[in-house]
Amino acid sequence: MSKLNYQKKWVQHLLVPATLAVFSQCSFAHTRLESPTVIQGVKVHNRLNVGHGCSIDAIGTKGGSTFAQSAIFPNAVSYTPIIGVDSSATGSTWNSATYTTQPASTFYSPLAGIGTLIREDGAWPITLQKTDAVGNNDGFSAGGKAYDQTVSASIQTSVATAAITIPATSCARSVTFMLAVADICDITVPSAIATDKEVLYWSPIPNFAGVPGQPFGSAKGNSTSTNIAGGIPVGPAYSNYDGYTDAAHTIAGDGWASPATLKVYRNITGTPATVANGVYTVAQPANPLPPGCTGHGGLGDDVYVFPSAAQINAEMPIFSGVNQKGTLYWK
């Protein structure tokens, strides 16, 4: 049997829907990076984990089979990400950040290629790169197999997260990149009418002071949502892929303002080389804060980088080729 025929038969077998039994679930992990916090200057073999399947009923019980995933990291070469700086005295959250028009290069580099697909013998039969118009890696699409999520199990895609440099002249003590992710259970339903039963979005929503157009929200809002401080307001959408529970797109979905994140810490004191379990970890040089940094009582600022709405709208669809070219499989 030729390889193509074998693949076709294998895939067709997987498409036969299994009889689903509903089990009560005690806890669900959201779609997140396996290593969500890293130190600057280190390239990490990371993984994006689908935590659970889509909703299967009106109350949001999870269990729908996950069939594909689309994920992007912020790109500051071909787009202008929304950047917030939090310098508050205590604690830190992107909710308390303030919008800045300073260029991304003020806070970090490289400006693209933050997350790059690693092709390996993973969970998905098909993996596709996403790039911008000049070929910089922005993320990936993956899928082609309907994983039964009646009982949740992680589905991983390998991603190399870049070795990030925080400039010595910057007052940033951390830089957090917000991903835009769609976990797709029914790829036949377009995003314009998809609900949490078909597509679960883990959407970055830059609702903080100074961002043009904020507060973003939904037509009906949700004051009881814990995804964002103060609940989900009534307001305009941020992008075309914010996520909703209803086909009319009036009620924000479960993953609204609950994005996967990559937090890069500044190595202020440096790190000595270590050996553990036979694994050698290289030494990292110190990158102290420059004089005059006042954020967090002199400890530095926390910077948050959201992909622009233009990037999300352009790059979330799934195409067969890079740079949003080729056959369109889902939008």
Add this chain to the structure above:
Amino acid sequence: MKDSFLRKLLATSLLITSLTYGNSAVAHSVGNLIDATGINASATDVYQISCFDDGGGPTAYLFIQIQDGSIPVPGLLVSAQAYFDQTKIMTNTSDPISGDANASPGVQLSGGNGNYILSVSKTAVGARQYNITVHCWSVNGEHTGTDINTLQLQ
């Protein structure tokens, strides 16, 4: 429709995907057809090179070398420049003979780990297909981590 999607995906995955750009950025080299229309003497391509310790030691310097792969045109030469902002240092190398089989002299910029800006320029109008060898090296001559992003293509 889901089955159709999968069939298309499988068929596509078995094809050799051709590049949709004139440029290519593979590990340790970048190339592009600069000034494809042949009317812009000031055409400049810009890249960002990330050098980092991937287990072989910290980066000591960035090495670059450019070669003009187009047919010879008198007076039309290509050059590459590298800049490291953290220490405000810069270097340049030019392919001295248009369109011959030899590359420019190799040059290095001792910035260490971090991000370098690599730019490409030329001396006159005319399209040139260039290729730049890019290496991040440790003090011991070992390759260190090298990632390349494209900032501008003209």
